[in-house]
Amino acid sequence: MGADQQYPCRRIISKPFNGLLHVKNTNHVFYLVFTVIGFSLGLITTLCLKSFSLTNNFQAFLYYSIPPSTLNPQIVNSPQSQPSPRPFPTPQEPSTSPSPSRPPIPTPPESSSSPSPSPPPPSPPPILIPPSPSPPPLSFLRNTTFNLTGVTLKEQQLLIMHNMSDHELFKKATMIPSIQDSHDDHVQKVAFMFLTKQSLPLGPLWESFFKGHEGLYSIYVHSDPSYNETLPQDSVFYGRRIPSQPVFWGTATMIDAERRLLANALLEISNQRFVLISESCIPLFNFSTIYDYLMNSNQSFLGSFDDPRKAGRGRYNPKMSPAINITNWRKGSQWFELHRELAIHVVSDQKYYPIFQQYCVPPCYSDEHYIPTLVNILYPELNSNRTITWVDWSRGGAHPRKFGWVDITNEFLNRIQFGSECVYNGNTTNMCFLFARKFLPNTLRPLLKVAPLVLGFNPN
């Protein structure tokens, strides 16, 4: 299939332009031409967006027609504070609008955990404070004398090239000593665990995020076993795929995948913090800021709250008692950040998980309840009860809002970065979120562009 067939917008846009170029001879036609161009652009944009909403080729629109920065600065810079009316339609979940130019993918929507209405997990704290450039004081714990680039990377790859069953894997993972018990001098790493269907459309942003910080992170990718990836050897994701199983959204297979990621990451003793990331997630700060924020906190960032409504307590099944009673029951976003101690408990749990498998069936979704409830029963004091992954539920409905390239403005990102209030290590801060999700693939280019300035990425 040729590129033009695949990306109809490109054709539509180039034609009127060619036609109009012949008319610009006479002076008084000049204004007419501008008017026509303006009108055509409007018309074309409308056409393209219509076709986009049908074909989901928004990314193609970005890459093959007009760069966002030149299309219409007014729209690009429109303040995020007016979420409606939206200048462009938000595309629907892939499952409801199959793309005719691609074979339909039967996998349900990313992350939203439930194909059927699953009322929103915690909505983000209201935006209270104007953007402030001063995050909490940070001290980057970098030890550059420690060479981790060569041997360790190979060892890491050997660790995930196993063929253990989940049972063997989970058992082995929980037997790895914790860093305090070992006398080795290990650097402490953050494990970034990507739970994806297939590819990582925002991969290049993450590549840029990780660049220069080798030795302070580990990457694990869980994707559908049928997905056949081809990655360049110099990609940070190369060889980082763990033995995976199919995931059916809204079922316990999601939890299995999360535990599989945790177990694989636990095999490496230097991993101290464990972050679950989706394919639509972006980092909101540079690596060193995120690393410090996590390492300097002794609590985990796992959303957990008691929702008295039907979508919270209403999902509790009395048959779970006495092991789990209604006062233990919690709800929270599945996108967690756990420290090693809690990660071990999630992987080693054999008491509560079977109960969830049996009794938490739709409209109960394990991914929104299992880990929050487990942690609440076992170690409530180790959790901050808040998530560090921002998402916009403000529209209501079953799915959070998705963001496209028109949304990517400095102001919008600053708001997510600093526009909330929460507690960090006992102090109030306005830096509550380190990641944000539901970013469409077409946000990649604008995000890469603003990353050095807004996200603090190393400009090199």
Ligand SMILES: *[C@@H]1O[C@H](CO)[C@@H](O)[C@H](O)[C@H]1NC(C)=O
């Ligand atoms: C850095 O790591 C090396 C190797 O483990 C260790 O010998 C050295 O003391 C560390 N330096 C600092 C400042 O922690």
Ligand SMILES: *[C@@H]1O[C@H](CO)[C@@H](O)[C@H](O)[C@H]1NC(C)=O
């Ligand atoms: C780190 O270790 C690798 C493999 O042992 C070696 O090739 C590389 O030169 C070392 N780098 C530094 C900076 O010592």
Ligand SMILES: *[C@@H]1O[C@H](CO)[C@@H](O)[C@H](O)[C@H]1NC(C)=O
């Ligand atoms: C698992 O891997 C080991 C070596 O790594 C091999 O000997 C064994 O046959 C493998 N088992 C299966 C079931 O593939």
Ligand SMILES: *[C@@H]1O[C@H](CO)[C@@H](O)[C@H](O)[C@H]1NC(C)=O
């Ligand atoms: C994956 O892709 C490679 C190369 O494109 C091909 O040789 C291989 O058969 C594919 N594997 C599957 C399971 O589709």
Ligand SMILES: *[C@@H]1O[C@H](CO)[C@@H](O)[C@H](O)[C@H]1NC(C)=O
């Ligand atoms: C629920 O269990 C906790 C202990 O896990 C107990 O303290 C609490 O009283 C129980 N609540 C009810 C309503 O049974």
Ligand SMILES: *[C@@H]1O[C@H](CO)[C@@H](O)[C@H](O)[C@H]1NC(C)=O
């Ligand atoms: C976390 O650190 C703070 C201050 O250092 C301390 O007061 C608190 O007890 C610690 N919490 C845990 C769970 O260790």
Ligand SMILES: *[C@@H]1O[C@H](CO)[C@@H](O)[C@H](O)[C@H]1NC(C)=O
């Ligand atoms: C988190 O919630 C649990 C249970 O409600 C509570 O015991 C714990 O103190 C809370 N943590 C913080 C930091 O508020």
Ligand SMILES: *[C@@H]1O[C@H](CO)[C@@H](O)[C@H](O)[C@H]1NC(C)=O
């Ligand atoms: C709170 O912040 C102040 C100054 O910013 C700092 O001195 C203090 O140690 C912080 N408290 C905690 C518990 O982190």
Ligand SMILES: *[C@@H]1O[C@H](CO)[C@@H](O)[C@H](O)[C@H]1NC(C)=O
């Ligand atoms: C990361 O961002 C912080 C805050 O914006 C900045 O001070 C720091 O220099 C950046 N670090 C790197 C390695 O770019």
